[in-house]
Amino acid sequence: MSTAREKLVEELARIVGPKSVISDRHQLMAYECDGYTIQRGLPAAVVFPADTDQVAAVVKYLHREKIPFVPRGAGTGLSGGAIPLHGEVVVNLVRMNRILHIDYENRYAVVQPGVVNRRLSQVVGARGYYYAPDPSSQQACTLGGNIGENAGGPHCLKYGVTTNHVLALEWVLPDGQVVMVGGPNGDDVGYDLRGLFIGTEGTLGIVTRIWVRLLKKQVGVKTILALFDRVEDASRAVSGIIAKGILPGALEMMDRLAMRAVEAGAYPVGYPEDIEAVLLLELDGAAEGLEDQAEDAVKVCKEHGVRDVRVAASEPERTLWWNNRKTAFGAMGNISPDYLVQDGVIPRSTLPDVLARIAEISKDSGLRIANVFHAGDGNLHPLVLFDSGVPGETQRAVETGSRVLQVCADVGGSITGEHGVGLEKMYDMEKIFSPADIEYQLKIRGIWNAEELCNPGKLFPRPAKCIDAKAVAAGRG
Amino acid sequence: MSTAREKLVEELARIVGPKSVISDRHQLMAYECDGYTIQRGLPAAVVFPADTDQVAAVVKYLHREKIPFVPRGAGTGLSGGAIPLHGEVVVNLVRMNRILHIDYENRYAVVQPGVVNRRLSQVVGARGYYYAPDPSSQQACTLGGNIGENAGGPHCLKYGVTTNHVLALEWVLPDGQVVMVGGPNGDDVGYDLRGLFIGTEGTLGIVTRIWVRLLKKQVGVKTILALFDRVEDASRAVSGIIAKGILPGALEMMDRLAMRAVEAGAYPVGYPEDIEAVLLLELDGAAEGLEDQAEDAVKVCKEHGVRDVRVAASEPERTLWWNNRKTAFGAMGNISPDYLVQDGVIPRSTLPDVLARIAEISKDSGLRIANVFHAGDGNLHPLVLFDSGVPGETQRAVETGSRVLQVCADVGGSITGEHGVGLEKMYDMEKIFSPADIEYQLKIRGIWNAEELCNPGKLFPRPAKCIDAKAVAAGRG
Structure with missing residues (x-):
């Protein structure tokens, strides 16, 4: 060998x-x-x-x-x-990190896949533009990786995910052929291969050039922090805000355990220790319209028993709130040796019920679960806390995460909102897809990747289920 | 038989x-x-x-x-x-015209494919919601047809086309199997079959149930009409408005010949006969922010030599302007026995150049071409006027339309923005796709429609090109 x-x-x-x-x-x-x-x-x-x-x-x-x-x-x-x-x-692909072309007049940029998400927004920011999808990892993650995962972020509630911001792709197929899909001018002809390729997690080839939309930065922003005594009240406030017709740029929630973690991190906000949920809500748009919307949002929070609600008084305060929220995953390290990030989607109106069921699963498994999520679009990120030093606990964390996903599937939701399937959720696919559904997807893979040389054994469940289950069990536990 | x-x-x-x-x-x-x-x-x-x-x-x-x-x-x-x-x-599918379910809290509706586009917006309008894609035929066209064509409309500049507003589909495959693709909560797992099926023009099966997003109606609207002495000035004003960071809900243009047609129709606005182009621009959003944007847009028009520019003074005036614009295709009947609607896409910044080249093609072919278009997103609808009673003129119109599309392809655009390929543009596909590109799409078709029983002979060019060319020639000419 x-x-x-x-x-x-x-x-x-x-x-x-x-x-x-x-x-x-x-x-x-x-x-x-x-x-x-x-x-x-x-x-x-x-x-x-x-x-x-x-x-x-x-x-x-x-x-x-x-x-x-x-x-x-x-x-x-x-x-x-x-x-x-x-x-x-x-x-x-990290060496391919050049921004090749910026066309402000037609509002798009052409980039290589190794360009870091945040960097593009910084470069075009000088002219008042930005690239919308903003995963929490945006300081490090690449636009090519974003294509693979169809990445989202806090602001995808209002602005949509990666596929909504990508006009065209240059793509190396699994046999080495180079093709172009989509069109820089947003054309829409024939089957949508551009859309098909996005989010395929590396199973249909490698992206080598990306045409992305640029958006004009919103001139006005109002950021609101609302502290609740009860998780149910915060959940109902979320539904209430959306039902009122307010479409925030972002609408995030953290529960008590998540707050404990972030408060022990680099960006403490000073949350009272006894509150159960915090909402972080950001309104953006023309400056003049925001005042009324902010008042409406505050009113909805008050109708749902908010303890304290306030609008960010300055840009540094706003930045602090966002840093606090965006570092939530990593902050789990402050309160647990290990953690598993879950990623599920549920109908927004089922939030209170789902949170109650997650609490039950936590109690039953003996593992703490912190909840951080894009509440506006029902994209949950429960974080299962565990200690890989304790025999069997890794496996228990994996199983607990899977039970949480089953709850999401049961209420009509989905097993991933933005983190992808990869290795982690291959078998969870069976929670939402029939064998025939999966077979059709495998046929599509077969068109370009019949020999499964390109990212083999990812995304779709394989017959030899027991092998992988064993691999997980042997993991780090 | x-x-x-x-x-x-x-x-x-x-x-x-x-x-x-x-x-x-x-x-x-x-x-x-x-x-x-x-x-x-x-x-x-x-x-x-x-x-x-x-x-x-x-x-x-x-x-x-x-x-x-x-x-x-x-x-x-x-x-x-x-x-x-x-x-x-x-x-x-027209009998399947029921709105099955409306979920205001989670902001979606479930409809059958025969529901007329406009009707859905009327029904949810009472609660302040609407369905965004608004093709000019929205009083008649069905949501199922919109799925087949991935329909757009004047407002897709800001709000996107059909695929951006559809969460899930129930679908009858060409062999009669019923499947569900996508998820009502916008989940994003595995290959995007939802996105793949939309816009396949009936070649992959029949949609039987549609989950569509509902948007909250914008509270504020400002509609601006700008009259220009020169087409080039109007084109540059379009680029100027977008470059300024204004994103109108719609940004439409008509040239002199198109104006002549609509002025002879049911909704005359009273355009001076000697102007060369009219822009219809609509700003929407929070009421308070619109004043500044409208002022900015008016300013850009003035910088580009507008003769007259005004904001709609009342809702009836706004409605008149829109009716005038939306009936433009049909109004061609007022000035020509027959017309062929073309549909191309070009980079916004090439508008003046492309319009000049269309004028040359018109001169060369001896057929008048009126231009009506979604100028904001560079989606051109040149209307080739002809008389099918004159021997050979139908064929000449078809050829003229095809030459216009070649111009669109040459400047880096596309052969259809929103009207689809169907029978009309099967061979124009070769203007923008390589044989390999088309082959991949045929392989996808082959997964579900290998025997080509479902909408055969549409969308993709076939080897027996001469047969269809003859059919066209024999058409009505």
């Missing part, structure tokens, strides 16, 4: 240059997992192509030699989509 | 009842064409199922007997997608 591996590394180096291939075992370990840490795998090699031609040449070579590979951006994904579980070659 | 046809009618009647099948030749003639009148075909029968079970039973029967069929809504499509060119059975 070592000879085959040497040949592989040599061939890859021939295409991208020897400095752009990693084959040293210690260096490879940095690519064993992504933001999902329950499963791991050491890649055969990591290759860093510099442009579309190099990506195409690498993929052509791997395809010819029948060597499986996994595309990777910044590795911030939360469902394991970039993990080389079976020793695949990792094709890392 | 008559026996086979009798058997067909008998079998269909057994499923839907005898009153819901049309087989009389004179009655069938109403279904020979849709809004595209250049090609025609008499259907073998027209069947009107009442519910999903009947659609499934009809399709299962047709699939088993290998009888091709064409789904149809109100027949307002402009590219011939609902034409039974080779005598297919027409499956007409």
Whole structure:
């Protein structure tokens, strides 16, 4: 095997240059997992192509030699989509980090997949523009990774997810062919392959160029923080605000345990310790219209027994509130050795009921569950806290997360809102899809990735279920 | 053949009842064409199922007997997608016209495919909601047809097209199986079959239930009419308004010839005869913010040499301006015996150049071309005026339209913005897609519609090009 591996590394180096291939075992370990840490795998090699031609040449070579590979951006994904579980070659796009073209008049930018999400908004920000989808990892995650996961963020309630902001893609198919899908002018002809490719988690190829919409920054912003004694009241306030016809740019909620974690972190807001829920609501738009909307939102909170509600008095205060919220996942480290982020979707009106059922699951499993979520669009992020040092607890956390997802599916929701399926939720797919539904998706995969060389064993459940279940059980627990 | 046809009618009647099948030749003639009148075909029968079970039973029967069929809504499509060119059975969904459920709290409605677009907005309008995509045919066209064509409308500049407003679909596959794609809560799991099915023009099956988003009506609206002496000035004003960061709800333009037509129609506005272009711009949002935006827009118009610009003084005035614009296609009948609506997309900034090239094509072909378009998103609707009574003129109009599309493709645009491909533009697909691009789409079709029984011979070019070219030539000319 070592000879085959040497040949592989040599061939890859021939295409991208020897400095752009990693084959040293210690260096490879940095690519064993992504933001999902329950499963791991050491890649055969990591290759860093510099442009579309190099990506195409690498993929052509791997395809010819029948060597499986996994595309990777910044590795911030939360469902394991970039993990080389079976020793695949990792094709890392981070070197392709150039903003190629900005067309302000027609309001789009052309970028390489390794451009960091936040950076694009910073660059066009000088001219008053931004790129809308804003995952919490936006300081690190790449736009290519966002395409793979169809990433969302707090502001997707009002502005939509990645697919709503991508006009066209240059794409290397799993056999190395380069194609263009969509059109920079938003054309709409034939089958929507642009839409089809977005969110396929690396199973249909590798994106090499992206045409994204630019939005004009809203001139007015009002940010409101509302503290509630009861989770049910906060949930009902969320429904009340939306039902009133207010469409906030973002509408976030955290429960008591989540607040405890963030208050122990770098950006404490000073929440009273005895409140059960905080709502963070942001209104944006023309400055003049916001005053009335803010008053209406405050009124709805008062109708639902809010203890305290206030509008951010300054930009630094607003930034503090957002930093506090955006670091919530990482802040779990302040109150637990390990945590598992779950990601489910529910009808907004079922929030109080679902939260009560999650509390029951927590009690039953003996594991604490903190809740952080995009409450406006019903996208829950329950965080299951556990200690991988305690035998069996990792497995129990995985099972607890799966039970939470079952609740989401039961109320007519879904098993992922924005974190993807990856390795983590392959078998949860069966909670919402029939075998025939999955079969159709596999047929689509078969058009471009019949040999399953490109990100194999991800996204769809496989017959050999027991093998993976065992791998999870053996994980870190 | 008559026996086979009798058997067909008998079998269909057994499923839907005898009153819901049309087989009389004179009655069938109403279904020979849709809004595209250049090609025609008499259907073998027209069947009107009442519910999903009947659609499934009809399709299962047709699939088993290998009888091709064409789904149809109100027949307002402009590219011939609902034409039974080779005598297919027409499956007409207009009887399935019930609004099944409205969930205001979670902001969606569940409708059958035969619900007329406008009616949904009227029904939910009482509670302050509406359905956003508003094709000019919205008084007649059905939501099922909108799904088939991924319909747009004047307001899609700001609010997006059909696919942005559809959460889930119940769908009868070409073999009669019933599936659900997407989720009413906007979930995003696995491959996006919901997005894939929308805009497939009846080639992947028949939609039987639709979950659509409801939007809250904007409280404030400002409508501006701007008259220009030169088309170039109006075009530059469009780019100027967008570049300024104003995102109007709609931004429409008509040229001199189009104005002549609408002024001879039911809703004359009183445009001076010597102006070259009119812009109709609508701002919507919170009432308070609109004043400044309107002032900015007026200022941009003045910077670009507008002759006259004014804000609608009343709701009746606003309605008149919109009626004038929305009846523009039909109004061509006032100035020409026949007309062909074209539908292209161009980068907004190329508008002045493209309009100049269209004027040249008009001069060269000897056919007048009126221009009506969604200028904000660069979606052109040139109307080629002709007289089918003059030998050869129909064919010349078709060729002229195709030359206009070539201009759109040449400047980096596309061959259709919202009217679909249907029969009309099958061969224009080759202007923007490589053979491999088309092959991939055919492979997707092959997953569900391998025998091509469901809307055969539409959307994709076929090898036997000459046959269709001849059919066009023989059309009405």
